Amino acid sequence: MALGEADTTTRRRRQLGEAAIAHATRGEWEAAVTANRSLLELGPDIDAHNRLGKALAELGRHDEALIAYEGALERDATNRIALRNIERLRLMVTAERPASNGKQSPGKAPATVFIEEMGKTGRARLINLAGPSVLAQRSPGDAVDLEVENDELVARVGGTVIGSVEPRIAVRLFKLIASGNRYEAAITTVNEPGSELTIIVREVFTHPTNFGKVSFPTLGQTGPGVRPYMKGSALRYDDDEEVEEADEDSEEVEELDTTLPEYSGEPEDEEELAEEH
Numbered sequence: 001m002a003l004g005e006a007d008t009t010t011r012r013r014r015q016l017g018e019a020a021i022a023h024a025t026r027g028e029w030e031a032a033v034t035a036n037r038s039l040l041e042l043g044p045d046i047d048a049h050n051r052l053g054k055a056l057a058e059l060g061r062h063d064e065a066l067i068a069y070e071g072a073l074e075r076d077a078t079n080r081i082a083l084r085n086i087e088r089l090r091l092m093v094t095a096e097r098p099a100s101n102g103k104q105s106p107g108k109a110p111a112t113v114f115i116e117e118m119g120k121t122g123r124a125r126l127i128n129l130a131g132p133s134v135l136a137q138r139s140p141g142d143a144v145d146l147e148v149e150n151d152e153l154v155a156r157v158g159g160t161v162i163g164s165v166e167p168r169i170a171v172r173l174f175k176l177i178a179s180g181n182r183y184e185a186a187i188t189t190v191n192e193p194g195s196e197l198t199i200i201v202r203e204v205f206t207h208p209t210n211f212g213k214v215s216f217p218t219l220g221q222t223g224p225g226v227r228p229y230m231k232g233s234a235l236r237y238d239d240d241e242e243v244e245e246a247d248e249d250s251e252e253v254e255e256l257d258t259t260l261p262e263y264s265g266e267p268e269d270e271e272e273l274a275e276e277h
Helices: 003-025 029-041 046-058 062-075 080-096 167-178 240-252 267-276
Strands: 121-127 143-149 152-157 160-165 182-191 196-205
Touching (some): 003 029, 160 196, 167 182, 167 196
């Protein structure tokens, strides 16, 4: 490539990158998709792949978003933005994907369950797990029903008990469910041979008597026995060190919330977006 052509390409890449960020900042996702695709036509670009994934996810095109993030991962296997969004998107795509007969697979949770929202969404381990023969039939994306039974918050799939929510999470949800809140849940991980099972729980209805009461408190609101929700990442229950690590990394994670973020009204968010991209 001649020197003049190289300069032209470099200038074009810079213009498209700036345009892509500006479109995303204003929530113009279709335009952001076009700008990032045009940029990728000029050559590999990890940031453009991540931006494209974000824009497609905002438009609800989760299959395409997953491919875009996987493109970033092919060029950088440690890219945190791609890694974390791929995990979420795979769950959402699994929940949305129809069965071979063209109908939604029975027992699959709606994709909205996997959209994380601060204070309303969290993850929890199940304890008192069912036997291996029961858990072997379960997979990520399966819808989970939560019911209060005696002193436990029992998790069922298709009427079959698979375990109960760990007390540190259940203790808060007991009261909220009893006073009218409603929740949807789904399996996120099943470790073989049934040694660990994790679910995601999302508040879908807040009873008027519970206004102001947060289902999954942030660090500043955490009460006894309740684990915090971390921005842009799942709840961490393994140990305190992992929670701290999630907090340090949270600024690098692109949200998959399908509501349009108020980028233009929050200077900090604009700075974060430009920093990530």
